[in-house]
Amino acid sequence: MTDESTVESELARVVATLRDVEPADLDLTAPPASVWDGIVEAVRGDAAAAPVVDLSSRRRRAAGALLAAAAVVVLVVAGAAVLLSSGDGDVIARAELAHDAATFDELGREATARVELVGGATIRLADAALPTELGEADLELWLIEADEDGQVVDLVSLGIVGEGTEFTVPAGYDPSVYSVVDISVEPRDGEAAHSGRSILRGPLVEA
Amino acid sequence: MTTLLLEPRPDRLRPRRYPVGVPAASTTIATAGAHPFADADGLRRAYDEHGPLVYGICRKALDEHTANDVTQEVFISAWRARNRFDPSKGTVAAWLVGITKRRIIDQLRAEGRHVDRRAATDERPDQVADADVQRTVDRMVVAEALRALPERTRDAVLLAFVHELTHHEIAERTGTPLGTVKSDIRRGLQRIKEHLETIHD
Numbered sequence: 001m002t003d004e005s006t007v008e009s010e011l012a013r014v015v016a017t018l019r020d021v022e023p024a025d026l027d028l029t030a031p032p033a034s035v036w037d038g039i040v041e042a043v044r045g046d047a048a049a050a051p052v053v054d055l056s057s058r059r060r061r062a063a064g065a066l067l068a069a070a071a072v073v074v075l076v077v078a079g080a081a082v083l084l085s086s087g088d089g090d091v092i093a094r095a096e097l098a099h100d101a102a103t104f105d106e107l108g109r110e111a112t113a114r115v116e117l118v119g120g121a122t123i124r125l126a127d128a129a130l131p132t133e134l135g136e137a138d139l140e141l142w143l144i145e146a147d148e149d150g151q152v153v154d155l156v157s158l159g160i161v162g163e164g165t166e167f168t169v170p171a172g173y174d175p176s177v178y179s180v181v182d183i184s185v186e187p188r189d190g191e192a193a194h195s196g197r198s199i200l201r202g203p204l205v206e207a
Numbered sequence: 208m209t210t211l212l213l214e215p216r217p218d219r220l221r222p223r224r225y226p227v228g229v230p231a232a233s234t235t236i237a238t239a240g241a242h243p244f245a246d247a248d249g250l251r252r253a254y255d256e257h258g259p260l261v262y263g264i265c266r267k268a269l270d271e272h273t274a275n276d277v278t279q280e281v282f283i284s285a286w287r288a289r290n291r292f293d294p295s296k297g298t299v300a301a302w303l304v305g306i307t308k309r310r311i312i313d314q315l316r317a318e319g320r321h322v323d324r325r326a327a328t329d330e331r332p333d334q335v336a337d338a339d340v341q342r343t344v345d346r347m348v349v350a351e352a353l354r355a356l357p358e359r360t361r362d363a364v365l366l367a368f369v370h371e372l373t374h375h376e377i378a379e380r381t382g383t384p385l386g387t388v389k390s391d392i393r394r395g396l397q398r399i400k401e402h403l404e405t406i407h408d
Binding site for chain 2: 010011013014015017018019020021022023025026028029030031032034035036038039042043046192193
């Protein structure tokens with residue numbers, strides 16, 4: 001790239017392109033307002049269909065205002081729990097996951113699961129009856145952070161269910177904050193965000 | 208629609224005393240300076256900043272109505288695919304321009320106006336190939352780079368390559384010394400080249 005002739009040939013390309021340019025090309029204008037309106041409409045539709053997460057790191061604040069508009073609210077069954085510290089290997093919190101027929105994917109209508117938080121950063125699927133006929137889809141385990149109104153603030157995937165019963169909570173995720181456990185149906189479509197098709201959900205409660 | 212029920216338990220949802228060896232603050236790291244599409248505001252910023260270029264490219268390649276649609280699709284698909292954007296590998300502008308180019312080719316193909324010239328034997332005059340779309344993209348990226356140049360440099364480059372005046376004619380017309388005209392042009396080309404590289408690499 002530092003070679004003189006390469007530099008010259010790159011400049012030659014710029015010159016060739018410049019000769020295509022017409023003075024009117026310099027008058028770039030913003031698209032009509034209707035274009036942005038259509039974008040907002042489509043993006044809102046997405047937020048309503050599924051919570052979104054950045055999966056390059058599998059974590060990012062969800063689409064804040066958009067998600068709030070989608071009114072994704074967390075099903076909470078149990079009472080208050082301040083999760084206390086404990087030694088490794090001890091079960092320090094549990095979550096009884098429940099299916100909400102009104103809003104969840106019907107694949108999970110017969111499903112039940114109990115999840116345990118073991119030590120500081122392991123989630124164990126302790127006892128589960130999960131659907132097996134999923135077609136081209138998998139079950140995925142998530143931890144959700146909810147705000148005080150039960151809106152999803154953020155979520156993180158712990159992995160595909162079926163590859164084992166123990167899942168490591170990624171560093172930086174505090175289970176007392178990411179305190180709602182969720183299992184969803186995830187089609188094998190290469191889209192790593194939550195599908196919006198939950199089958200079970202429940203909060204971690206101090207053991 | 209994933210609406211679930213709820214019984215808000217702020218006292219349960221917000222205890223941050225649980226020790227996992229990571230400061231609780233790290234759970235709220237975030238948005239600032241991170242992913243440019245981390246939220247809807249990021250999408251709006253990208254649209255304000257790069258919408259005119261995307262739209263300009265679409266307008267050169269497509270009719271007005273279709274250009275509106277394709278511009279819209281570019282930002283919607285960018286938003287949907289934002290997990291695949293890696294800021295360490297390129298700029299938002301480069302990423303958007305890449306999507307724009309593919310969308311235009313898809314559109315032209317759907318209209319039956321696109322042809323792969325390597326295979327074409329009897330192309331019609333209204334058919335365009337990938338290389339034509341690339342040329343339109345380059346032209347508009349260069350136009351955008353020109354706009355960003357300081358005025359005197361921009362005028363010198365425009366007069367030299369768009370209006371095809373000689374350096375002497377430019378010096379005469381603008382009242383700028385010949386040496387300055389030459390160095391302005393060289394500097395202008397260099398800047399445009401650098402800008403083009405951020406889009407291509």
